[in-house]
Amino acid sequence: MAPDTNGPPELQDIIPSLSSPHEEGSQDNGVSTTITPRCVASSGLEDSPFYQAQFSADGTTIITHSANSSLRTFILPIDLLDDSKQPHGLSSTCTIPSPSALQSYALYPHFNLADPSTAVLLRASTDLPITLINAISGQPMNAKYQLIDPMTEAYIAPNSLVWTPDGLRFVAGSRNQISVFDAHRYNEGPVLTHKTTNSKRQKKLYGGMSGCSGLIMALSISPDGLLAAGTTEGQIALYDGVANTECWTSFSIANTVLERRHVGGGVTQLAWSPDGTYLLAAERQSDGVHVYDIRNxxxxxxxxxxxxxxTPQRMGVDVVPTADGYELWAGGMDGCVRMWKNPGSIEGEHRPDAESKMHDDPISSAVWHPLGAVMATCAGLRRVSPTSSNEDDGESADDDDVNAGVPDNSLKIWTI
Known part of the structure; x- marks a missing residue:
């Protein structure tokens, strides 16, 4: 299952410089440049809010996660960039309902629409084994992976999943635990499991923190193979590879930030700069993203x-390599997408370099096509009555910027 780097011809021929629309932005005075995107495709308004969107590795497909715990597959039109046919309507190829609450999912890193055997994803749902699913047909494959609590014999549904770059293994994060699976060993348990909390031996050897505690909500592997894990307790641990059970270093966001007001409510996503120098951490209830220099x-x-x-709602970020470094793109509760150029190049507070209004509801994902030609955004907010309970997923409608009118539950594709 070797990766296919050949994307659709229309997208390969049009790869704009991501920095070109906002080169005039001034970081010194805190003013960001307003960019003007053009919507080339839209799903229209959906019944259920979108919580996340991911591009497949070949750029042909978008997988979304909705508030109703379903995954949906959208295949981009071949003539997406044909001006005469825009805006295109986006319809899902299939809907993959979850039998119970969906906790996490991960697309196969060598996803190739032309090879159905690679068009798969992992899904973790409450009280069920981790399942490999065909993203085109929506059907489960004969491949399940057992993550079981030895004390209760109940299934553990990991809160985060990440494939190794070669696609041979994947890592699952749960409460105080990281589990590594061999993707080809179907219907078996992990080949390696290690606890992330501080053991007495670790405290004696290293002192202080030597791991991370809480639900592991975020996992990310650097270009050099470092595994980063982030938890609901706002703690981050780094491991020298997925097979290494010894924690290389760990730290608490609350103990490292320059200002207490920047501390959020727990890590929801981790991302690496393209060269592996910087680790970026996004949190719930935080108005920004933390940047760490891993070299030091x-x-x-x-x-x-x-x-x-x-907000308690998970809001994603996307790291994009550029000719002169990289950029981080993220949506906000106000329906705007913002960009920060070369995170780590400015110390202290780094204001956005560019922004654009794209939706009327919170933008949970703003992700670039692997070739950089188009951006996908998805929006939506779970609206609840004052008497409703939101404890299961931590999502909330409490935000002053939320549109109180017709919900903008939509997936859109843009050129910038």
Whole structure:
């Protein structure tokens, strides 16, 4: 299952410089450039809010996660960039309902629409084994992976999943535990499991923190193979590879930030700069993203401020390589997408370099096509009555920027 790097011809021929629309933005005065995107495709308004969107590795397909715990597959039109046919309507190829609450999912890193055997994803749902599913047909494959609590014999549904770059293994994060699976060993348990909490031996050897505690909500593997894990307790641990049970270093966001007001409510996503120098951490209830320099014992560098995401709802970020470095793109509760150029190049508070209004509801994902030609955004907010309970997923409608009118539950594709 070797990766296919050949994308659709229309997208390969049109790869704009991501920095070109906002080169005039001034970071010194805190003013960001307003960019003007053009919507080339839209799903229209859906019944259920979108919580996340991911591009497949070949750029042909988008998988979304909705509030009703379903996954949906959208295949981009071949003539997506044909001006005469825009805006295209986006319809899902299939809907993959979850029998119970969906906790996490991960697309196969060598996803190739032309090879159905690679068009798969992992899904973790409450009280069920981790399941490999065909993303085109929506049917489960004969491949399940057992993650079981030895004390209760109940299934553990991991809160985070990540494939290794070669696609041979995947890592699952749960409460105080990281589990590594061999993807080809179907219907078996993990080949490696290690606890992330501080053991007495670790405390004696290293002192202080030597792991991370809480639900592991975020996992990310650096270009050099470092595994980063982030928890609901706002703690981050780094491991020298997925097979290494010894924690290389760990730290608490609350103990490293420059200002207490920047501390959020727990890590929801981790991302690496393309060269592996910087680790970026997004939190719930935080108005920005934390930037750490991993070369220097995880030195706190800057806070990407002005994200407008002080909410319990998960709000994703996307790291995009450019000709002169990289950029971080993220949506906000106010329906705007913002960009920060070369995170880590500015110490202290780093304001957005560019922004654009794209939706009327919170933008939970703003992700670039692997070739950089188009951006996908998805929006939506779970609206609840004052008497409703939201304890299961931590999502909330409490935000001053939320549109109180018709819900903008939509998936859109843009050129910038």
């Amino acid at each position: 014992t995880s030195r706190y560098v800057s806070f990407l401020a002005g994200r407008r995401t002080r």
